Amino acid sequence: MSSFEEKTLAKETIYNGRIIDLEVHTVSLPNGKESTRELVFHPGAVAVLAITDDDKIVTVRQYRKALKKEVVEIPAGKLEPNEDPLLCAKRELEEETGIIASTWSKLHSFYTSPGFADELVHVYLAEDLQEGSVNLDEDEFVSREDYTLDESKSLIDSLDIHDAKTIYAILMWELRKLKGQA
Structure with missing residues (x-):
């Protein structure tokens, strides 16, 4: 205790x-x-850092009502009750971007706001990508945009990328690259 x-x-x-x-x-x-x-209390979520063969980060641009603006984010979604986070990550990546990945690894997990919320986000790295089919929820409107690491960092500076999960995933990937693990 x-x-x-x-x-x-x-x-x-x-x-x-x-x-x-x-x-x-x-x-x-x-x-x-x-x-x-x-x-x-939140059931948890997943976020997917999908990397294309030409070393670009797959993102989606969408309007976020709470922010009253469009932002660029990595694909993500809420876990269903008792859902395996990796299965959720695979589903969300394909639903939002039409991408299916052959190689998956977990980057990390983090609590979004532990001062008042229990939401835990599981962040996955998806590689060896193939095109599948987009299947958005009926209330979901996104466009897919792929960016290099440097372009992504510029989008962070311009506040187009402005959410913790995306910034966190990009920095984790950059750290892996610096360590020679990506």
Whole structure:
């Protein structure tokens, strides 16, 4: 048991949605006082860094309502209940880009916002790509765009790439390249 653990004394479910659930917990702090925590529960997600034979990163451009702008991201999606993250990654890559990859490896996993959310994103590297067929969800509108590492870094600078999972994956891939592992 951690000496910093916060024990839940009471909780209230505020919202149960398609993507997230929101609860407010009253907790006992390590110093004996009480506080409130607003917590977001998410089933987890995957993100796919797909690299073409000519060493380009496969991305999708889409409008994000929360940001009120279009952004360039690597393909990603929410895990279904009890879904294997690798199977989800394969599905999302093909659905969003029409790509099927023969070689898969896990880059890493990370929590998006551990101060208030439990969302864990599993990041995969997909290589040896072949064209399949795009099969977007009916509420999904994206265009595929492929970029070199330098072009991707320029898109980060211009804020066209502006999400943590994409920046994280690009930097992980660059680190692998620097270490001679990519």
